[in-house]
Amino acid sequence: LESLPWGSGPAGGETDPRSPQAGWERECWGGGTWPLSHPGPDAVSPPELRAPMGDFVLVWEEKLRPPKKRKAKQPPCEGRPRDRHEQWKRKFLNNLRGAGLLTEKVRETLSERKTIHYLKLSAPWDVLVYYAEELCLRAPLQAQPNPDCNSSDEVLRRLRVPNPMYQQVPNKPSDFYTCAFRKSKLDRFLGSDSRDTYFTHTQRHRIVYEILARTAYGKRKHAEVGIERLLNEGIYTAAFPLHEGPFEMPEYEVPGEELNPRQVLYHFWAQWRCWYQYQPLDHIREYFGEKIAIYFAWLGETRAAGSSLPADLPVLAARRQEICESGGQFLMCPLCDTCQTWNISEICPMAKVGYLFDHPGTVFFSVFMSFWAVTFLEYWKRTNATLAHHWDCMDFQEEEERPRPEFAAMAPQMEQNPVTGVKEPYFPARARLSRILTGSMAIVIMVRAPQDAALPSARASGANISSTMVNLVLILLMSQVYTSLAEKLTRWEMHRTQTLHEDAFTFKVFIFQFVNFYSSPFYVAFFKGRFVGYPGQYGKLLGMRNEDCGPGGCLIELAQQLFIIMVGKQIVSNIQEFLIPKLKAWRQKRKLARVRGSQISQEPRRWEEDYELIECEGLFEEYLEMVLQFGFITIFVAAFPLAPLFALLNNWVEIRLDAQKFVCEYRRPVAYRAQHIGVWFFILEVLAQISVIINAFLIAFTSDFLPRLLYQYEHDSQLRGYINFTLAYAPQSYVASNHTLYKAFRDTSGSYTLFYWKLLAIRLGFIIAFEHVVFFCLRLIDWLVPDVPESLEVKIKRERYLAKQALADNHDVLLTVSPDSPSPGQCAGRRVRVPMCLLGSVCPARVSTSREAHGIPLQGQTWPPAPVLPTMPV
Known part of the structure; x- marks a missing residue:
């Protein structure tokens, strides 16, 4: 591991710019690959550095074809696409090893025609630590209770009512106050003495996938970078992290704490x-x-x-009775050109169902x-x-x-x-x-x-x-x-x-x-x-x-x-x-x-x-x-x-x-x-x-809600005669029959009645009033209810305070005043290095973090000068 760039200080792992390895470093988007000596395509990591299982697996299938005699007219460049894919694969694997990943290749010969290759990838501690800071992962500072995030469970517990929806799940993850990970403060974080379990499986998978996505395998001008394009090209058939064991329960009974996730x-x-x-x-x-x-x-x-649930059943019963007991009183017009006349009492079952919704x-x-x-x-x-x-x-x-x-x-x-x-x-x-x-x-x-x-x-x-x-x-x-x-x-x-x-x-x-x-x-x-x-x-x-x-x-x-x-x-x-x-x-x-x-x-x-x-x-x-x-x-x-x-x-x-x-x-x-x-x-x-x-x-x-409401107001509050009121006689000019009815608010000549125009005005007014009232109440709810609960704001402030206490000490705050500074009361000419958690409380002209200790260039952000330099311990 001493050959890795993070294992030998800020200058460790630097490569001669004239070397081909340095070219691969320049071609990698966003950084993240550090060239080492490139082993052969089938080389594996040393046994003492090899992980027992692996964080990630790359799979590719190789078709084994018997050699055939080449025809004379066959173009000589037929095998070039396959050779190019092999070259990409070899360069990609070499760059992964150059990025510090540990590899273990497993070959499984399935038949005479196909071989499946499995490449297990693992990230050592130094790679994990570097990328944890690069990806701004959160590190634990102090343990805190991990209550269930179910409001109903809290309400039932206060009311002392048994909650059948609650279940005790074993191996519940712990909860911590956290802050951004920093390698220089590793000893301040909980669990840092246990390297095997400090990073969770999901964090390790995320880091390895980030390296896979950044690593180049070909020419930069062709954008030949990342595992996703290799999967699209068919060079690899799969890339996935491993499950943590089988999901089937063991045949013998075991305690819940011994089950895998x-x-x-x-x-x-x-x-x-x-x-x-x-x-x-x-x-x-x-x-x-x-x-x-x-x-x-x-x-x-x-x-x-x-x-x-249906409501207003007594009123509905009156309407239902009027339709079902009408007999042959209301003969309706045909609903289409080829349809026959029908009686309104025939729709009694459908009316009963319709009243449940209307x-x-x-x-x-x-x-x-x-x-x-x-x-x-x-x-x-x-x-x-x-x-x-x-x-x-x-x-x-x-x-x-x-x-x-x-x-x-x-x-x-x-x-x-x-x-x-x-x-x-x-x-x-x-x-x-x-x-x-x-x-x-x-x-x-x-x-x-x-x-x-x-x-x-x-x-x-x-x-x-x-x-x-x-x-x-x-x-x-x-x-x-x-x-x-x-x-x-x-x-x-x-x-x-x-x-x-x-x-x-x-x-x-x-x-x-x-x-x-x-x-x-x-x-x-x-x-x-x-x-x-x-x-x-x-x-x-x-x-x-x-x-x-x-x-x-x-x-x-x-x-x-x-x-x-x-x-x-x-x-x-x-x-x-x-x-x-x-x-x-x-x-x-x-x-x-x-x-x-x-x-x-x-x-x-x-x-x-x-x-x-x-x-x-x-x-x-x-x-x-x-x-x-x-x-x-x-x-x-x-x-x-x-x-x-x-x-x-x-x-x-x-x-x-x-x-x-x-x-x-x-x-x-x-x-x-x-x-x-x-x-x-x-x-x-x-x-x-x-x-x-x-x-x-x-x-x-x-719906018939507004017509019924207007009829109740003008004619009968119990809706007696409402069905007959909503029907109109066909005009005298109608050749089929002048004794049939149809549903409309029209007179015998086919013109709209005064009730129709009153109803239209009420309908338009209802739409305007409905949407204005509802939208006003919704905006009021949005304004009154904050997006972040007040209790959560207290937790956030508490977490920031703990982060400031844990990461800020005399060795971390360095104030350097340049000789040509105009006055002690201005920030011009000062260069300050502070922890990440203190960036909101100081006013430096330029900020540099612990990334400089790793030899990583940081593009600082120039802040506007402040009238008074805040008092800070030196």
């Missing part, structure tokens, strides 16, 4: 019997990282949605759900802040991101990065803008296509159950098409970083899916039956009569569509999430078993078992499914008040399915850091705002 997660989280219990979020974060843990924390909070309680429930949506988002911001501080990622900021592998491979030119000062692939902003505008036009065209195609199909089918089921199938098929199209458009736009690429892809997919899933309910709610006309003067489009609502009205059809689309999608998605990972894992195991034959080991090694698992597919599909569900329970809750109940049941199932995928089916993902759910929170806020307006229009124009 994966078994703890499976036994206390992923099993179906844990459906009603709290999630062990600290264990999830300790094993999978903050990004995945925050997703499951957010998913668990969405279970707070409730369901509604009653005055629906209005109050819509208001409640609007408040619930915003209150939930406010509550989640506070919960997210608590979890981010608890998991030491509140002040986390993304490092300067490297260009994506696809961007680096296809960028037409090179430009200097204004932040890092390094030349990297560049795509002109004007060209990207033109591509974005072109892609937006494609989005508009694709969004309009399903709308135009859905209207005639809905007119022909009458929006019955069978047509809605067919519509659901088409929606699910188009969902795959839209996702593929959005991915191609986003790649074509050439976004530089992975974050920009994911954000653009997320917005495109959400717009596509929003129209795909919500266009049919929007049509039924706001367009169907609005342009029908009246008998003798029916409105037509392209020679076809405009579609009217069914006998039960448009609201019952809307509730039917929402039920089938929402619940049907939930069922199909859950079946896919349950079967597809198992089928992919079975296919992977069968593929390896077929080539292994009789060479299957009786005791497969850990890296072999993990390679048989499937690659983690990320959280995009999971977030998208939950966000669309959030739209169903907020936007259309006035038409389908039972949507929150089905969402609650689905979330219980979703948590267990996702937990089983991550624990049992997926390879262990890299433990990425994150402090929030990203762009999805902005989308949720937009949906919450849209839901207020949509619910106002649904109550005003689709």
